Amino acid sequence: MSEQTRVLIVGAGLSGLSTAVFLGLHGTPSLVVERHESTSTHPKARGQQQHTMEALRLAGLEAAFTAASPKSQGFLLRIAESASGPVYREILHDTFLRLDHLTPAGSADVSQANAERILVDQARELGAEIRFATKLESFEQDESGVRALLSDVATGEQTTVRAQYLVAADGHRSPIRDQLEIGTHGRGTLGHGIQWLVRADLSSVVGDRQVMYYLQNPLLSGGTGVLASTDDPDRFVVGVGYDPQREGLADFTEQRSLEQIRLVTGVPELAVEILLADTTVSSMRIADRFSSGRVHLVGDAAHTMPPQGGMGGNTALMDGFYLAWKLAAVIRGEAGPGLLDSHDVERRPVAELIAENQYKNAIVRNMPHLAKPDDTPPIEDPGLLFFGYRHGGAIVREAGDDGELLEDPAQPTGRPGSRAPHVPLSTPDGELSTIDIFGRGFVLLTGSEAWAKNAEDVADNLRIRLRPYLIGGAVTGDWTGPYGVSADGAVLVRPDRFIAWRSKGAGTAVELEKALRTVLDR
Ligand SMILES: Cc1cc2nc3c(=O)[nH]c(=O)nc-3n(C[C@H](O)[C@H](O)[C@H](O)COP(=O)(O)OP(=O)(O)OC[C@H]3O[C@@H](n4cnc5c(N)ncnc54)[C@H](O)[C@@H]3O)c2cc1C
Structure with missing residues (x-):
């Protein structure tokens, strides 16, 4: 079977879905394929900063994101020994960042899982087709377009799609980037972590607030940890470091995991239900080129960054916003193909700047062992970073x-x-x-x-x-x-x-x- 689309987007994460939403807004339909059966079920990246909310406002989604944000009384961003203290540095205290002098848009605090659900609905509303359980197997491009081979993950049935452009929104491993033989540069792998999604009543520690704790404590595995709220007041993401050369996920038995989670919270007898456990890798890698012919990279396929600073998900979403109008203008014949050369010229330096800043944040917040004598401090002015x-x-x-x-x-x-x-x-x-x-x-x-x-x-x-x-x-x-x-x-x-x-x-x-x-x- 063979079909046609203007833009084929591979990956239904934040970057792929936002590309589909903004293409739709500019009147260009697209086909999004995602190998998983649904959008993300893990909360992952949380929070939509003001520049992202400006884009979402344009897409008619500001109210949906505001409504989906947890109704909490404040936000704590701290560097500490544990969530119960002592606190080494207060970055935000009961403050939702306001940038009213720079923008009419506020911020939101929606998890990636919920953000993706909202984006799927809006992309479909604006004319995109989103096909889950569908994998890109291979592709080739010529002067006039891209031919992609897709397979249905359940049945193995194969389809050929002819598209004018291909958007690689296929995440940090990006098979498309590999097939294009585009290398990466940057700080590389910074550390490995064990991450749990847990259910626990931490109201005595965090109150009615959203929290993001970066922890430095020699008793924690790897000497480092994190505690982050999710959309659900009783669910938290907890993480610690580990050395993959010496051990693996299986070495974190239930008892050891509970000990580590309690150390992170600073509550020795805390009742905890572990919902999920997985390994994570913190890395900083930028693709050497963001475009190759008719293929354009967005999101983690183009840039992965450590999470400290919360710009990974926001930058992924904004890539779609910045690329979509250019694709739509070229497809409509209002612009020549050279407009698309600006995707790499414009977005790569920005990605390098933001990823490097998150790397600096990582050193300051919970990876001090990476510090070098000539390090410069991170930019901490959010207005400067966002706008x-x-x-x-x-x-x-x-x-x-x-x-x-x-x-x-x-x-x-x-x-x-x-x-x-x-x-x-x-x-x-x-x-x-x-x-x-x-x-x-x-x-x-x-x-x-x-x-x-x-x-x-x-x-x-x-x-x-x-x-x-x-x-x-x-x-x-x-x-x-x-x-x-x-x-x-x-x-x-x-x-x-x-x-x-x-x-x-x-x-x-x-x-x-x-x-x-x-x-x-x-
Ligand atoms: C557990 C976890 C926690 C995180 N926490 C944070 C955080 O707190 N803050 C932060 O800023 N960032 C965080 N991140 C990173 C953040 O999630 C990413 O920056 C963001 O998801 C990037 O979006 P994306 O759309 O580019 O890629 P992804 O969300 O990775 O989406 C890529 C999609 O492409 C699909 N795909 C890949 N290959 C194919 C193929 N061949 N065919 C079809 N589909 C394919 C994948 O299944 C995937 O759904 C976290 C990530 C994880 C995994």
């Missing part, structure tokens, strides 16, 4: 811009390659953020009727999704400073809310069209 990275591919770089990767979003410059800043606007329909104007096509933000007319002319001429948004008259807001233009200037914002180009003052349709031709490889 400060710049993209340097599908933009028109300005003279004098050295392409620095990070810019403080609290001091925005409006330079192309930076995230379009959040500015509150008053409109006849009520208060609005600039963030809510962007997302479905290109937007030309301007205070000038002449630029608005230019945008309409260029949209017609290039036959692309571009619309002007005029600030002035009925819509007011202090936007020119943050965007670095005068009121008769204009700022071209990509569908992923990054600034592609700007004119600091008045200008012509020819200039705008030239900029779009550069950005879109036309």
Whole structure:
């Protein structure tokens, strides 16, 4: 049997599902195949930071994620000897991180298992087909597309799919990355762990809060441990280190496991039910290339990082957001194939930065044995990490811009390659953020009727999704400073809310069209 799809996505984890959701949002259907029978059953990565929530807000999922978050009274993020203390360092205390000066979006605290379920429903709603128990066996690509061989895991029945593009969202082992012979670089394997999912009443220790404890204690296996809440107030993820050269999961008998779990909690007689036990590997590896021909890598296939900092799952989800509009624009014929070269150019440096930062977090939080004398401290400003990275591919770089990767979003410059800043606007329909104007096509933000007319002319001429948004008259807001233009200037914002180009003052349709031709490889 043979079938066709525009985009074949392999893997129904956070990265594959978000690619399907955002492709759907841009009107491009996809087929997602997942070898397992369902989405993840383990809570795994937890938490959606504000940049991720901005993307989910665009997909109509902000309310669903907020509703699915545990209703707790605070969040504790601590480095300690055990969850009962002593505490070595308080990173967050009863604080849900707020970044209201940078974004209208809040954060959420949904586990990966629940996040994936929400994403599956929305991807289907937006036109994606999601096929579980279906495995990619092999693929080959040519000038015009990709031919993939799929098999039904239950029956072994094989199907051939012809797709225009293949998205490798197949996790940290990524057989697709291997078949493309793309190597990896980075810090490599950092440590091995035993992880339990447990049921226990820890209310006397954690109260009505979400917690993330990183533990340093010589009595713990490997001298290190973690305790993390899940969506269920009586279920926790507990982890300790171990040396795979000397022992394995079987050496963690029930009695030894219970001893270790009680040491982590600091409650000697705690009643514990172990629901799951498994080994984990903490590693930091970045693919040497994120694209090869018609195949693009997202999520853990492109970058694995230690979990300290919680950006692994968030970066996986955001990869789909950043890749989808480019795939959709090329498939619709609005952009040339060169636009997709920017996936590697833009996302790899960001992944390297974030993964390296999580590595530094790991050293500080619970892997001090990895410290070296010339280590620099991790970036701990969440605004900078979530909203400060710049993209340097599908933009028109300005003279004098050295392409620095990070810019403080609290001091925005409006330079192309930076995230379009959040500015509150008053409109006849009520208060609005600039963030809510962007997302479905290109937007030309301007205070000038002449630029608005230019945008309409260029949209017609290039036959692309571009619309002007005029600030002035009925819509007011202090936007020119943050965007670095005068009121008769204009700022071209990509569908992923990054600034592609700007004119600091008045200008012509020819200039705008030239900029779009550069950005879109036309
Ligand atoms: C136990 C555990 C706990 C974790 N905790 C945290 C945490 O606290 N914080 C954090 O940031 N990160 C954590 N992570 C990492 C986080 O889960 C990943 O960063 C995230 O899952 C990456 O999403 P992804 O979609 O790229 O990959 P995955 O979620 O790994 O999804 C890849 C999917 O591809 C499928 N697949 C692979 N090959 C094929 C094939 N040939 N055909 C069909 N399907 C295929 C797999 O079955 C899998 O479902 C944890 C991971 C684990 C395993």
